Amino acid sequence: MTYCLAISVNKGLVFASDSRTNAGVDYVATYSKMTTFVFPQNRSLVLLTSGSLATSQAVINAIKTDLNDPDAEFNLCKGKYLHEVAKYIGQLSQKEQKQHAEAMEKSKASSESSFILGGQIAGQPCEIFLIYPQGNYITASTETPYLQIGENKYGKPILDRIVSANTSLEDAARCAIVSLDSTIRSNISVGPPIELAIHSNNVIEAPYRTSLSNNSVMYKSVQKHWNEGLKRAFNKLPRFDWEKPSAK
Amino acid sequence: MTYCLAISVNKGLVFASDSRTNAGVDYVATYSKMTTFVFPQNRSLVLLTSGSLATSQAVINAIKTDLNDPDAEFNLCKGKYLHEVAKYIGQLSQKEQKQHAEAMEKSKASSESSFILGGQIAGQPCEIFLIYPQGNYITASTETPYLQIGENKYGKPILDRIVSANTSLEDAARCAIVSLDSTIRSNISVGPPIELAIHSNNVIEAPYRTSLSNNSVMYKSVQKHWNEGLKRAFNKLPRFDWEKPSAK
Numbered sequence: 230m231t232y233c234l235a236i237s238v239n240k241g242l243v244f245a246s247d248s249r250t251n252a253g254v255d256y257v258a259t260y261s262k263m264t265t266f267v268f269p270q271n272r273s274l275v276l277l278t279s280g281s282l283a284t285s286q287a288v289i290n291a292i293k294t295d296l297n298d299p300d301a302e303f304n305l306c307k308g309k310y311l312h313e314v315a316k317y318i319g320q321l322s323q324k325e326q327k328q329h330a331e332a333m334e335k336s337k338a339s340s341e342s343s344f345i346l347g348g349q350i351a352g353q354p355c356e357i358f359l360i361y362p363q364g365n366y367i368t369a370s371t372e373t374p375y376l377q378i379g380e381n382k383y384g385k386p387i388l389d390r391i392v393s394a395n396t397s398l399e400d401a402a403r404c405a406i407v408s409l410d411s412t413i414r415s416n417i418s419v420g421p422p423i424e425l426a427i428h429s430n431n432v433i434e435a436p437y438r439t440s441l442s443n444n445s446v447m448y449k450s451v452q453k454h455w456n457e458g459l460k461r462a463f464n465k466l467p468r469f470d471w472e473k474p475s476a477k
Numbered sequence: 478m479t480y481c482l483a484i485s486v487n488k489g490l491v492f493a494s495d496s497r498t499n500a501g502v503d504y505v506a507t508y509s510k511m512t513t514f515v516f517p518q519n520r521s522l523v524l525l526t527s528g529s530l531a532t533s534q535a536v537i538n539a540i541k542t543d544l545n546d547p548d549a550e551f552n553l554c555k556g557k558y559l560h561e562v563a564k565y566i567g568q569l570s571q572k573e574q575k576q577h578a579e580a581m582e583k584s585k586a587s588s589e590s591s592f593i594l595g596g597q598i599a600g601q602p603c604e605i606f607l608i609y610p611q612g613n614y615i616t617a618s619t620e621t622p623y624l625q626i627g628e629n630k631y632g633k634p635i636l637d638r639i640v641s642a643n644t645s646l647e648d649a650a651r652c653a654i655v656s657l658d659s660t661i662r663s664n665i666s667v668g669p670p671i672e673l674a675i676h677s678n679n680v681i682e683a684p685y686r687t688s689l690s691n692n693s694v695m696y697k698s699v700q701k702h703w704n705e706g707l708k709r710a711f712n713k714l715p716r717f718d719w720e721k722p723s724a725k
Binding site: 251380382389390391402416450451460466472 | 698703
């Protein structure tokens with residue numbers, strides 16, 4: 230499984246993804262699920278992938294092939310609006326899945342992949358899109374300024390409590406790390422390193438990127454502070470009538 | 478949907494359940510999913526239900542019918558061990574589902590129900606069991622001292638961080654409320670009131686029970702303190718290199 234997340238705030242975009250893939254329980258591996266495509270001053274895009282690794286990799290290969298093919302009908306550099314790029318990726322995904330549909334059905338396996346595409350085209354606002362396995366797509370809303378793919382439930386409560394359009398980029402990034410970390414602790418199919426990308430509004434360059442492994446100072450510090458903070462918060466919860474008042 | 482939870486600690490057992498049921502999105506209702514069966518000095522049992530409301534209600538009716546039938550082969554009062562009672566409930570559930578299997582298949586609906594049974598038989602330890610729709614069942618472990626049915630993912634991270642066998646009954650109950658509240662905030666198919674039951678080890682009487690509606694002083698206080706505590710914890714997370722040090 231996988232857990233990927235994109236958050237859209239007024240100041241820009243935050244992307245986060247885990248790095249564990251598995252085929253059944255006995256073939257577990259570490260793969261990046263975050264790819265950046267940067268064309269300075271023109272567009273800066275981040276693509277997160279979840280689902281069939283074969284489909285995800287094939288889509289990324291097709292994107293790269295189209296970029297190198299001067300005769301390609303469309304590529305990542307074309308399209309004035311980000312939703313045109315989302316549509317293109319949905320089409321690549323569907324095309325790839327259809328090639329293997331019959332064989333996949335026979336083996337009762339799934340070749341479905343979901344994607345989050347986000348970034349900014351010069352002159353346009355920052356945007357994020359969730360592209361479904363069927364090729365259609367949605368964007369986030371002001372009220373729910375994030376999109377998730379994969380194992381999305383464990384890490385949702387903290388997003389619902391913290392994130393709004395006014396959240397700073399750094400706070401959104403910290404919230405993403407906590408959301409990923411909560412998922413990693415509760416679900417063995419989601420694992421480190423956590424990849425993080427931060428795109429500042431109207432900075433059409435490579436986003437800030439970092440990878441948080443279990444040994445990363447930042448990741449260890451977030452884990453420690455969050456764990457301690459949660460326990461402090463928990464210890465301050467109200468007592469039942471029959472309990473002595475809390476000493477805290 | 479539903480979210481029910483049982484926690485087993487050294488001092489006893491905590492049970493919690495939400496109260497929302499829905500058939501599709503347009504028939505939403507409030508039903509208790511917690512039933513207690515108390516035979517003082519003999520056994521005190523709590524049953525939590527999730528899944529098909531028809532199956533859950535039929536199982537509870539069958540339990541009550543057997544209790545009033547002197548010729549019943551087995552009933553809740555019989556059985557020296559709690560796992561025998563779990564097996565009995567699994568059998569009632571399977572029997573009920575089989576009666577409607579053909580019709581349910583035709584309408585592509587599910588009559589599956591899951592149950593959590595917990596409590597204590599005099600002279601035996603406190604125990605909790607998760608009874609699957611197929612009638613088989615599992616108990617908790619010292620390492621993972623809780624069982625969940627229904628929408629279990631949103632509320633799992635807090636359990637994984639807080640609960641162990643040494644947790645006090647009151648802390649386990651507070652953790653249950655937070656776990657339910659996080660789920661209620663993130664999933665519209667889970668809703669208040671939260672029903673709570675606390676069974677103290679070796680007290681074979683009716684458990685302490687309370688119902689936390691949105692207007693409950695205790696529930697409002699937990700929500701307020703938890704929200705504030707989480708935000709405080711969040712604000713103390715480490716800064717990125719380029720940020721000014723936190724003022725806190």
